[in-house]
Amino acid sequence: MTDMLALSQERTQLFHDLIDGKIPKKVPISGSFAHEFAIQYAGKDLTEAQWDTDGLEPIFEKTCQDFYSDLLPVSAFRLPSFYKILGSRNFVMGSSGFIQHPEVEGLALEDYDAFIASPFDCIVERVLPKLYSKLDTDSTQKSMVMAKAFKAYTDEMGNLGRIYGNLIQKFGYGFVNFYSGFCEAPFDIISDQLRGFKNISIDVRRVPDKVEAAAEAATPLMIKMGTPPNPSPYNATFIPLHMAPYLRGKDFERLYWPSFKKTVEGLKANGMRSFLFVENDWMRYIDYLAELPEGTIMLFEYGDPKLVKEKLGKKHIISGFYPVSLLKTGTKQQCIDKAKELIDVLAPGGGYYFGFDKVIITLDSANVENTKAVLDYVAENANY
Amino acid sequence: MDLNALTQAVGDLDETAVVEILEAFVAGNPTGEEAYGVVNACQQGMAIVGELFEKSEYFVGDLIFAGELLNQAIDILKPVISGDKSKKIGAIILGTVKGDLHDIGKNIFASMVDAAGFEVYDLGIDVPPGDFVEKVKEIKPQIVGMSGVLTLALDSMKATVDALTEAGLRNDIKIIIGGNPVTEDACTQIGADAFTTNAAAGVKQCQGWVS
Numbered sequence: 049m050t051d052m053l054a055l056s057q058e059r060t061q062l063f064h065d066l067i068d069g070k071i072p073k074k075v076p077i078s079g080s081f082a083h084e085f086a087i088q089y090a091g092k093d094l095t096e097a098q099w100d101t102d103g104l105e106p107i108f109e110k111t112c113q114d115f116y117s118d119l120l121p122v123s124a125f126r127l128p129s130f131y132k133i134l135g136s137r138n139f140v141m142g143s144s145g146f147i148q149h150p151e152v153e154g155l156a157l158e159d160y161d162a163f164i165a166s167p168f169d170c171i172v173e174r175v176l177p178k179l180y181s182k183l184d185t186d187s188t189q190k191s192m193v194m195a196k197a198f199k200a201y202t203d204e205m206g207n208l209g210r211i212y213g214n215l216i217q218k219f220g221y222g223f224v225n226f227y228s229g230f231c232e233a234p235f236d237i238i239s240d241q242l243r244g245f246k247n248i249s250i251d252v253r254r255v256p257d258k259v260e261a262a263a264e265a266a267t268p269l270m271i272k273m274g275t276p277p278n279p280s281p282y283n284a285t286f287i288p289l290h291m292a293p294y295l296r297g298k299d300f301e302r303l304y305w306p307s308f309k310k311t312v313e314g315l316k317a318n319g320m321r322s323f324l325f326v327e328n329d330w331m332r333y334i335d336y337l338a339e340l341p342e343g344t345i346m347l348f349e350y351g352d353p354k355l356v357k358e359k360l361g362k363k364h365i366i367s368g369f370y371p372v373s374l375l376k377t378g379t380k381q382q383c384i385d386k387a388k389e390l391i392d393v394l395a396p397g398g399g400y401y402f403g404f405d406k407v408i409i410t411l412d413s414a415n416v417e418n419t420k421a422v423l424d425y426v427a428e429n430a431n432y
Numbered sequence: 433m434d435l436n437a438l439t440q441a442v443g444d445l446d447e448t449a450v451v452e453i454l455e456a457f458v459a460g461n462p463t464g465e466e467a468y469g470v471v472n473a474c475q476q477g478m479a480i481v482g483e484l485f486e487k488s489e490y491f492v493g494d495l496i497f498a499g500e501l502l503n504q505a506i507d508i509l510k511p512v513i514s515g516d517k518s519k520k521i522g523a524i525i526l527g528t529v530k531g532d533l534h535d536i537g538k539n540i541f542a543s544m545v546d547a548a549g550f551e552v553y554d555l556g557i558d559v560p561p562g563d564f565v566e567k568v569k570e571i572k573p574q575i576v577g578m579s580g581v582l583t584l585a586l587d588s589m590k591a592t593v594d595a596l597t598e599a600g601l602r603n604d605i606k607i608i609i610g611g612n613p614v615t616e617d618a619c620t621q622i623g624a625d626a627f628t629t630n631a632a633a634g635v636k637q638c639q640g641w642v643s
Contacts, residue, residue, distance in 0.1 A: 140533060142531050142532060143558050143560070144531040145532070146531060146582070148533040148534065148556075148582070150533045150534070150535070150537060151535065237631075245496070246496050248493075249493035249494075249496035250496065250497055250500050252493060253445070253447070254447070294492035295493050296491055297472065299493070357604050372583055373583060373586075373613050373617075373618065374617075376586060377586075377615065377617035377618050377621055380615070405440035408583075409583070409584070410582070410583075410584045412583075412584045412587045413582070414583070423561050
């Protein structure tokens with residue numbers, strides 16, 4: 049057995065123990081960098097390199113070499129090729145080359161009923177042409193554009209899959225994948241892709257019945273989307289949560305929570321655990337989170353680590369809370385002290401792996417030396 | 433009419449009541465003077481919304497709805513407001529900084545400072561430092577507000593402050609930064625005068641600067 053394979057197995061064991069509710073040998077670490085970071089870190093031009101996924105392997109390798117992680121630390125979600133073919137309005141490049149999600153309206157107010165009656169048909173017929181300008185055409189042309197975009201998408205994902213596999217082998221990363229599926233909370237997909245942040249905030253007050261019915265209607269679609277072909281107990285479906293912190297408690301309780309809980313439970317019934325990015329501050333909803341199936345993975349952005357450990361620590365798997373903003377502005381010692389502080393609170397008894405409070409998306413998002421120092425500190429010192 | 437009831441209805445975000453009160457008011461052929469009293473009452477209602485937001489009784493979604501409600505109120509009042517005679521307490525230039533396309537927070541802040549009586553110049557999203565400099569030269573505002581959601585926005589904010597300093601404009605203005613990544617440390621490093629992740633607190637800061 050090669051050294052790297054042995055290392056892979058050792059790291060896989062860390063995460064298997066974590067997931068099986070055992071205390072691992074040490075605190076597992078998942079560094080998370082977006083491909084945009086990796087491109088800039090390798091000294092390449094983001095506006096060019098993200099078009100050529102064939103060339104990304106040596107670029108990703110540099111990040112893998114320099115930043116400690118027990119799982120593959122680089123991943124790519126949004127690539128320009130297929131969005132360009134589609135004439136995307138919901139994923140658009142900023143002047144620095146970083147693709148972002150601006151405010152969009154994919155579903156008109158008067159189309160709620162069509163969505164509620166048949167979400168999939170409504171998305172194909174009414175929403176996609178609004179989100180993707182090149183699909184706003186006759187059906188023949190539309191089919192061609194869609195086929196081209198899907199070909200580009202599967203080519204890119206094929207390239208990335210190959211690169212991920214090579215890097216996992218080369219660097220001896222663990223064989224668990226918390227991104228093996230993807231979906232959103234039903235209320236979030238209606239907010240982010242269909243109505244937009246502004247419109248949904250108004251809909252919640254003017255047409256709450258429609259919002260509730262739409263979230264309900266989107267639920268089976270999200271469960272289907274989030275279930276990969278081969279579910280595994282050691283992999284997870286990634287669900288980045290968005291809108292709950294911006295809602296009043298009573299709106300959350302009625303319009304957000306029921307369909308989201310059903311989604312997580314539906315994925316569980318299909319053999320998938322959920323990996324939640326708990327964006328912003330969910331502390332006023334912590335008792336709801338406690339209701340989610342055992343072993344749900346939750347990476348927190350903000351909030352109270354002590355409270356989370358106390359309320360969720362025995363049932364769920366916790367990560368996050370490490371502020372990327374501190375990596376940007378703090379001294380090396382402050383950064384290391386913060387890691388120590390979080391580990392002291394979150395690690396005892398297991399059920400925790402080290403992760404930043406969000407993905408590091410670009411080179412200027414964090415100080416590179418601080419980031420390396422923190423990951424090395426945790427790797428060397430957080431043993432059980 | 434009962435101005436306090438109107439202020440309260442706006443504060444409660446009670447759309448039906450606000451629309452009813454304003455439509456009845458407009459139907460009574462009020463004078464321009466009376467209309468400004470009513471606009472003022474709506475603005476005071478927005479101040480209540482800001483207070484409830486600071487107390488965590490309202491959340492971001494409520495601020496967005498409040499902005500919409502205020503726009504709707506102004507639309508109803510337009511026929512009886514002749515020309516723009518409202519007194520402005522100051523001018524503020526706003527923008528989401530270079531590299532960042534997010535504008536929800538900026539738009540919320542814009543509608544709240546507008547309601548608080550500022551003349552607002554919104555430069556939009558992904559705004560290069562040079563555009564801030566040009567607009568400051570043209571308008572000579574008291575305040576510049578920079579917004580961003582991505583951590584990369586911090587560097588752009590710094591570049592913008594540096595550009596304003598280089599152009600010799602920094603001492604004439606107050607600079608406030610807002611959005612998800614801003615912290616006290618970031619504020620110091622960027623060289624801004626204030627930072628906030630809370631639009632209502634930011635509005636108070638701006639009011640403090642011009643009072």
